[in-house]
Amino acid sequence: MVFYFTAFLVILLDQLSKWWVRDHIAISEVIPVRGIIYELQHYENSGMAFSLFQGYARLFGVVAVIFICIILYYRSKGDIQGPISNAGAGFLVGGAAGNMIDRFWHGTVTDFIVFSEGGGIMNIADLALNAGIILYIIGMILNYFSSQQKKRNFP
Template structure:
């Protein structure tokens, strides 16, 4: 249930923020958020990360759907289990679905988050995908450590 809850929540929050940006900000409009250096800027991206391959939004939407199908398949197979893996996959699927909805409905993705580091312009779906990747890596490291400990324990037991 954790996987589906996170995926649904991410999708709804992502779509809600994008609707608000489209309703209340003109394309190109910038809004500074205090002294943090962070700002909102309404940008419409018909390509992919870094504004590459403009005009191919629906193609990237198909790729997102294939990614989601793959994640559902591996989850059904039991490959994605445990808190970190389930939550990470939920964040990634929710983010992919949020951007896929934009790509199919509007033929572009609404971006609006500009961080002080200057690493481009993102939306909450992009942030969720990044969070999901980090959580999956943590889950993989935990699983590898547990296997290592089990192997060490088995080798330490007397044989016979």
């Protein structure tokens, strides 16, 4: 249940935030923000991370579909276990699906979060993908140590 809730929540927050940005901030407009986020800037990316391979948004949408299918396959086999790994997988699927929706629906991905001057620009889906990788790795490490502990307790 953690997996589905996380994936759904990421997709919902991602799509609502992108809708708000497209509706309220003009492309290339910059809004300074205090705190951890340096500024909001509306950018439409037709490529992938770091604006690489511009013009291939729909191709990367297909890659996202394949990525999501792979995660769903390994979940169905029972290879993704534990709440942390499932939350990580949920963040990964939610992030991939959020950007995939943009790629197929708009032909671009809406980015708007800038954390530092001269830094990259992201969106909620990108943040979810990063969180998903971290949580999934933590979950794998914890599962490994848990299985090692069980081996030591059973002769």
